[in-house]
Amino acid sequence: xxxxxxxxxxxxxxxxxxxxxxxxxxxxxxxxxxxxxxxxxxxxxxxxxxxxxxxxxxxxxxxxxxxxxxxxxxxxxxxxxxxxxxxxxxxxxxxxxxxxxxxxxxxxxxxxxxxxxxxxxxxxxxxxxxxxxxxxxxxxxxxxxxxxxxxxxxxxxxxxxxxxxxxxxxxxxxxxxxxxxxxxxxxxxxxx
Amino acid sequence: xxxxxxxxxxxxxxxxxxxxxxxxxxxxxxxxxxxxxxxxxxxxxxxxxxxxxxxxxxxxxxxxxxxxxxxxxxxxxxxxxxxxxxxxxxxxxxxxxxxxxxxxxxxxxxxxxxxxxxxxxxxxxxxxxxxxxxxxxxxxxxxxxxxxxxxxxxxxxxxxxxxxxxxxxxxxxxxxxxxxxxxxxxxxxxxxxxxxxxxxxxxxxxxxxxxxxxxxxxxxxxxxxxxxxxxxxxxxxxxxxxxxxxxxxxxxxxxxxxxxxxxxxxxxxxxxxxxxxxxxxxxxxxxxx
Numbered sequence: 001x002x003x004x005x006x007x008x009x010x011x012x013x014x015x016x017x018x019x020x021x022x023x024x025x026x027x028x029x030x031x032x033x034x035x036x037x038x039x040x041x042x043x044x045x046x047x048x049x050x051x052x053x054x055x056x057x058x059x060x061x062x063x064x065x066x067x068x069x070x071x072x073x074x075x076x077x078x079x080x081x082x083x084x085x086x087x088x089x090x091x092x093x094x095x096x097x098x099x100x101x102x103x104x105x106x107x108x109x110x111x112x113x114x115x116x117x118x119x120x121x122x123x124x125x126x127x128x129x130x131x132x133x134x135x136x137x138x139x140x141x142x143x144x145x146x147x148x149x150x151x152x153x154x155x156x157x158x159x160x161x162x163x164x165x166x167x168x169x170x171x172x173x174x175x176x177x178x179x180x181x182x183x184x185x186x187x188x189x190x191x192x
Numbered sequence: 193x194x195x196x197x198x199x200x201x202x203x204x205x206x207x208x209x210x211x212x213x214x215x216x217x218x219x220x221x222x223x224x225x226x227x228x229x230x231x232x233x234x235x236x237x238x239x240x241x242x243x244x245x246x247x248x249x250x251x252x253x254x255x256x257x258x259x260x261x262x263x264x265x266x267x268x269x270x271x272x273x274x275x276x277x278x279x280x281x282x283x284x285x286x287x288x289x290x291x292x293x294x295x296x297x298x299x300x301x302x303x304x305x306x307x308x309x310x311x312x313x314x315x316x317x318x319x320x321x322x323x324x325x326x327x328x329x330x331x332x333x334x335x336x337x338x339x340x341x342x343x344x345x346x347x348x349x350x351x352x353x354x355x356x357x358x359x360x361x362x363x364x365x366x367x368x369x370x371x372x373x374x375x376x377x378x379x380x381x382x383x384x385x386x387x388x389x390x391x392x393x394x395x396x397x398x399x400x401x402x403x404x405x406x407x408x409x410x411x412x413x414x415x416x417x418x419x420x421x422x423x424x425x426x427x428x429x430x431x432x433x434x435x436x437x438x439x440x441x442x443x444x445x446x447x448x449x450x451x452x453x454x455x456x457x458x459x460x461x462x463x464x465x466x467x468x469x470x471x472x473x474x475x476x477x478x479x480x481x
Contacts, residue, residue, distance in 0.1 A: 125376035127242035128255040148304030
């Protein structure tokens, strides 16, 4: 188990390998479809400061306001591949060191991770209640009115949030390997 | 009576979002025992722990609380319009608590309705019946697995699939291979053979309401289900697509009559978090299954 503290830097990220179990501690941001197109529409100066050295979490949480403060109730990962057109460019433009989500990402992101020094982390899809337990505090929320609860940027402080490296900064992807292995059996099963 | 139905439906929504039926939990627990790799075991352990915590604390097990789909059988004395109003109210309250995440987005403006009510949602399938009680079946169908639920039409030359059960088998294998881990594997696969494009998807989802350990009443389909369960797990995609022995938990198939010109194979992929619950209201007494 490797501890990943945020903010982080390129050298730390380049040491991570596919298959590593990590625990993330520090401040990160949720962001999904609306957030990624918003970030790529133009340079968002404020977000450069906020996102530098951090990780963007593909997540649309269930939230609740308790005594005037937001609380994460359930917050597992959403499908990352929807951000494939944007992710590598968002890494570069905003200095992000990785994305956390589920299902893996494609060739453009794999290349982006390698070039820029970023990593893709995989959380357990559907395990929202457990993931929310790692969220210690909601520090802030941006674009809530415009994007709605699932799509807003939630700035959260997490403690020992568990994830697995499935795309590293060396061009390796667990998802590509599993696909290739399963393709052999797939072809056999349907007689190709 | 109306308030009673609203309250009972709210409890049904709570149960669906925060607990899993025992047949699913038992199958997940067996899968955990059966897996060998650290990654596959870790995923299944987190899944099992997560459902336990969600149940204990009444929290949605997954933040994507899905699209509520209701199948309602009601006696002649009930008003369908009134049932819909009361169930909508229960969905609204469930969205505030929140047992449900606001999941209804206006497709033109992008605005979230905030309460899971919108054009075409929630989904209601009403049917009057001759029994003297009300039966409500509910599924919360998540979006990630909805995105990997394709519809094929046979013959399919790329799969070498004809208009027969072998063609159906190839479509299902193709769908699960292409989904990889994206639908939150291990998945549960509902298959509708035939029908129209719309009725078929509805039937494929309804097939997911069947208990894992039941038998299909049609011997040909029962055999197909068993064979596919074995073969899909041979793909080795595993929990979350990290590799492993458990790619799917169950396969449930149903056949509908079709037009002579059409032969659809419609696949409802569901994530491991198959949130299905049933409620019966009989003589004022509510029971959940």
